[in-house]
Amino acid sequence: MRNAAKTTSRFLRRFWRGLREWCGDAAYESYLRSKDTPSGSGRPLTPAEFYVEQLNRRYSRPNRCC
Amino acid sequence: MKRVFVIVVWLGVALLGTGAFGKIAFDRGEPLNATWFVVAAVCCYLVAYRLYSAFVAAKVLALDDTRATPSERYDDGRDFVPTNKWVLFGHHFAAIAGPGPLVGPTLAAQFGYLPGTLWLIAGAAFAGCVQDFVILFCSIRRDGKSLGQMAREEVSERGGFIAQLAVLAIMTILLAVIGLVVVNALKSSPWATFTLAMTIPIALLLGLYLRFVRPGRVLEASVMGVALVLFVVVAGQWVADSPSWSCVFTLSGVALAFAIMGYGFAASALPVWLLLAPRDYLSAFIKAGAIFTLAAGILFVRPQVLMPPLTRFIDGTGPVFAGKIFPFCFITIACGAISGFHSLISSGTTPKMILRESHARFIGYGAMLLESFVGVMAMVAACAMPPGIYFAINSPPSIVGGAGDAAAATISGWGYPLQAQTMTELAHKVGELTLWNRAGGAPSLAVGMAQIFSSTIGGERLLSIWYHFAIMFEALFILTVLDAGTRVGRFMVQDLGGRVWKPFGRTGWMPGILMSSAIIVALWGYFLYQGVVDPLGGINSLWPLFGISNQLLAAVALVVATTILMKMGRLRWIWVTLLPMAWLVVITMTASYQKIFDANPRIGFLAYANALAAQIAAGKIPAEKIAETHRLIFNQRLDAAVTGVLAAMILVLIVEALAQWYSILSRRKEPVLHESPYVATRWAADFSGAAHGDD
Numbered sequence A: 001m002r003n004a005a006k007t008t009s010r011f012l013r014r015f016w017r018g019l020r021e022w023c024g025d026a027a028y029e030s031y032l033r034s035k036d037t038p039s040g041s042g043r044p045l046t047p048a049e050f051y052v053e054q055l056n057r058r059y060s061r062p063n064r065c066c
Numbered sequence B: 001m002k003r004v005f006v007i008v009v010w011l012g013v014a015l016l017g018t019g020a021f022g023k024i025a026f027d028r029g030e031p032l033n034a035t036w037f038v039v040a041a042v043c044c045y046l047v048a049y050r051l052y053s054a055f056v057a058a059k060v061l062a063l064d065d066t067r068a069t070p071s072e073r074y075d076d077g078r079d080f081v082p083t084n085k086w087v088l089f090g091h092h093f094a095a096i097a098g099p100g101p102l103v104g105p106t107l108a109a110q111f112g113y114l115p116g117t118l119w120l121i122a123g124a125a126f127a128g129c130v131q132d133f134v135i136l137f138c139s140i141r142r143d144g145k146s147l148g149q150m151a152r153e154e155v156s157e158r159g160g161f162i163a164q165l166a167v168l169a170i171m172t173i174l175l176a177v178i179g180l181v182v183v184n185a186l187k188s189s190p191w192a193t194f195t196l197a198m199t200i201p202i203a204l205l206l207g208l209y210l211r212f213v214r215p216g217r218v219l220e221a222s223v224m225g226v227a228l229v230l231f232v233v234v235a236g237q238w239v240a241d242s243p244s245w246s247c248v249f250t251l252s253g254v255a256l257a258f259a260i261m262g263y264g265f266a267a268s269a270l271p272v273w274l275l276l277a278p279r280d281y282l283s284a285f286i287k288a289g290a291i292f293t294l295a296a297g298i299l300f301v302r303p304q305v306l307m308p309p310l311t312r313f314i315d316g317t318g319p320v321f322a323g324k325i326f327p328f329c330f331i332t333i334a335c336g337a338i339s340g341f342h343s344l345i346s347s348g349t350t351p352k353m354i355l356r357e358s359h360a361r362f363i364g365y366g367a368m369l370l371e372s373f374v375g376v377m378a379m380v381a382a383c384a385m386p387p388g389i390y391f392a393i394n395s396p397p398s399i400v401g402g403a404g405d406a407a408a409a410t411i412s413g414w415g416y417p418l419q420a421q422t423m424t425e426l427a428h429k430v431g432e433l434t435l436w437n438r439a440g441g442a443p444s445l446a447v448g449m450a451q452i453f454s455s456t457i458g459g460e461r462l463l464s465i466w467y468h469f470a471i472m473f474e475a476l477f478i479l480t481v482l483d484a485g486t487r488v489g490r491f492m493v494q495d496l497g498g499r500v501w502k503p504f505g506r507t508g509w510m511p512g513i514l515m516s517s518a519i520i521v522a523l524w525g526y527f528l529y530q531g532v533v534d535p536l537g538g539i540n541s542l543w544p545l546f547g548i549s550n551q552l553l554a555a556v557a558l559v560v561a562t563t564i565l566m567k568m569g570r571l572r573w574i575w576v577t578l579l580p581m582a583w584l585v586v587i588t589m590t591a592s593y594q595k596i597f598d599a600n601p602r603i604g605f606l607a608y609a610n611a612l613a614a615q616i617a618a619g620k621i622p623a624e625k626i627a628e629t630h631r632l633i634f635n636q637r638l639d640a641a642v643t644g645v646l647a648a649m650i651l652v653l654i655v656e657a658l659a660q661w662y663s664i665l666s667r668r669k670e671p672v673l674h675e676s677p678y679v680a681t682r683w684a685a686d687f688s689g690a691a692h693g694d695d
Helices: A002-023 A027-033 A047-058 B002-026 B035-060 B070-074 B085-096 B100-111 B113-140 B147-155 B157-186 B190-213 B218-241 B243-248 B253-269 B276-301 B325-336 B342-346 B359-383 B387-394 B405-413 B420-429 B442-456 B459-500 B510-533 B539-567 B575-597 B605-617 B623-665
Strands: none
Touching (some): A002 B276, A047 B190, B002 B035, B002 B113, B035 B113, B035 B359, B085 B276, B085 B342, B085 B359, B100 B113, B100 B442, B100 B539, B113 B147, B113 B325, B113 B359, B113 B539, B113 B575, B147 B157, B147 B539, B147 B623, B157 B190, B157 B253, B157 B459, B157 B510, B157 B539, B157 B623, B190 B243, B190 B276, B190 B459, B218 B243, B218 B276, B218 B459, B253 B459, B253 B510, B276 B359, B276 B459, B325 B539, B325 B575, B342 B539, B387 B420, B387 B442, B405 B420, B420 B459, B442 B459, B459 B510, B510 B539, B510 B623, B539 B575, B575 B605, B575 B623, B605 B623
16 A cells, blocks of 8 residues: 555656656756756856746747647 | 567557458448547557567667767757656657647548548658658757758758758748638637637736746646636637627638738747747647547547548549649648658757657657647547538538538538538537638537537537637647747748848847848738638648648658668668658659649649639629739749749759769768767666656
8 A cells, every 4th residue: 555655656756747847847947957057157047047048049940840 | 478478469459450440441331430540540550669660760770878869968958958758758749749730631531531541640650750750860860950950961052951941931831821720710700719819918927927927937827827728718608799899809811810910920029938938838738638638538439430431522623622632632631641840840959858869769750650649530520520511611612602501502412411500500509600611620620629528528518618629729729830930930031131131130139030020921921811812712722832841841851861871871771761752752743743733723723823814814804803813813823833942942952862872872972971979878777867856
């Protein structure tokens, strides 16, 4: 019983992480974790700066198909 | 023992698939249950994935998991992000799945269910999935380079330029044709127009929230947005029932076309975080939910497929679009079987996020199989309604003789019984003023989906809500493609214009932004307007043009893939990309030739232009319609010229590639492969992405 609860909880945790990654909710966390985090100015971008920068980059090339 | 068991299971899957396929191909008795379609498709996909994609991965591409992918070497948390394979599969699928696999099969259902279903499954397994998979692999090996860059490096400079032009051409025609699908879905429908219009303020609200209140908190914002969108779907009924409000939202085709152009311009020129991105978030969630619900609904309801396997319109006289099965079924199905546009995604974001080379099989090949399955579901939804209703919704008035009894008599005369009263009752049930002459695929798909959904939840009482939910779902993500495409088109125009006049190329310069947005909107807007005022319904001209340009881009991608395989010394397996490429060249060339030169005015652009000119010369056109007819003649000649240019581009590229292949095979030139050098991975074998706790 305890094992089943553990497996379910692990599955739900992974699903939640996957969902956040898929929709972009966890993008800033991934950015902070990446090896190139500090930007040219020597400090990491704030969440708002990162959000706008990421969107500008994403929507400047084909990212939605027919 | 285990091996024997596995073999027995796979033999069982293959036999089940063969049996289901046999049933849908040869059954000529009672209406067929849709479950057979699902079983046939799923079994074929499983076998194709297990055997063919494994063969391509092992023998043709020789995927190497010891090699570090771009996401490991350049990990910057922005473009290059090591991503779990299931998450990346979701990303990739959300990017490649657009309106094409829904609209294409719905239109192709005019030939009957069989040709479209066969091409959806076989085309995906042997062409579409292979293209996506191989291009993804090629891009991974080249640090995530785009198709255009790979064409330039591996084929020739001219090849790269052609790929760039092909992308701009396909973008222009794609945006026009999907705009037309939305116009035909919203025309004279206050409920649907209100619902879709309200998604704009909802998106603006989310945009402000995500920018200033909780930056980047996409999930919570999307949940709020989806709830608001579902509310406006219901609220649309109140608007439609209110005499004063319903007339505000009852718009003609031309008015809607200009509204869509205005929206495209705004989405391209405004900051991306304000309108475009939040709409995309909404669309992604609703798209995933609606596709999942449709699959569950088909399995739960198991509707009867009422369309015959083959209709009389295989002879090319179809009311939805003119042209015989070959080549027009393959051109019309488009993205559900193979889409050149996918090669832009496979050489765009995905290769920069992939963890291991072996994941390319699951993501590249697997996501396209799922897209093909969406196409099969759309085919089922379209074929589950009585054929008479299908043709009444999708035929333009000039073909069926308007609406009502005359049109019902025409359709019944084709052998698909229909009473005008049936259409009136159906329109009333779904909350529309009329369902006659709503070409474009979206309304008939929405009727099919609504019937499946309402059989699962709510019964006939909720039919109108489900219908408008389906219309909102289709229109929402069509507009997402339209606004994102307009913005990318704007960058392409700025890039080209910047070569002539430098300031124009600066992406942050407001006059440049406004001018380039206006140019790209004018380009696709012209074709959209032309489609809206076309007496043959617009879809008849524009959808084949879109299909040709999309398959042309697929041919470009497969030429690049074949050249790379040749340079890699995989001559023995070259047929894997060469055969689909040859097939695509044959269908695009045949379709292009017929669309330009066919003597039937409903097929050939020039024949239609000449027929109209002859009518003017014979004095058969009233004086007040002469200017309009001259415009129609010009449009037909323009369409012929565009088709000719598309065909010429692929011919030039093939000549370029043949010269390249000849020099490689005759050893006149040492093949130079522009792969990134091998770097061994430092990740453990079970590493599944940083965000998944594997640091």
